[in-house]
Amino acid sequence: MDYYSLAQELLKERNSRPRISRDRTIAHLLKGETAILDFLEEHGGRAYPKDLSDELVVSTARVAVLLKTLEKDGYITRVHDNRDSRLTTVQIADKGREFIKRRREELLRYMSDILSTLGEEDAKEYVRLQKKLNFAVNDRPTK
Numbered sequence: 001m002d003y004y005s006l007a008q009e010l011l012k013e014r015n016s017r018p019r020i021s022r023d024r025t026i027a028h029l030l031k032g033e034t035a036i037l038d039f040l041e042e043h044g045g046r047a048y049p050k051d052l053s054d055e056l057v058v059s060t061a062r063v064a065v066l067l068k069t070l071e072k073d074g075y076i077t078r079v080h081d082n083r084d085s086r087l088t089t090v091q092i093a094d095k096g097r098e099f100i101k102r103r104r105e106e107l108l109r110y111m112s113d114i115l116s117t118l119g120e121e122d123a124k125e126y127v128r129l130q131k132k133l134n135f136a137v138n139d140r141p142t143k
Helices: 005-018 021-029 033-040 048-055 060-072 094-118 118-137
Strands: 075-082 088-092
Touching: 005 033, 033 048, 033 060, 033 075, 033 088, 033 094, 048 060, 060 075, 060 118, 094 118
Parallel strands: none
Antiparallel strands: 075 088
């Protein structure tokens, strides 16, 4: 199998499609402040800013800006670490939990609509292949 040619075909297909608002909808739901709140909610409600930077693959400076906005809006609080007073942890507030719950529902409804256009068999196959690709990209040993 010529995987290189297949990759070229895939890239050509992706580049031939104009960016549509739906793509921006998904991107908006998965980045920035929303990504921080989602991470906090999925990881016990608190984290160190450095952990957020590492997980989201953004600079600590970018995380600091995002945290400042989230704190100002009442979505998070900052708490001094009990073990090391030089460190601060970020904790999701009730308002942040409510916000992320609404965003997740919005994303799930949106993705459900998209998957329904594929039909049951193709939707299941797409999810299976996406899981396989995620493993290939993220979990396989580096060379």
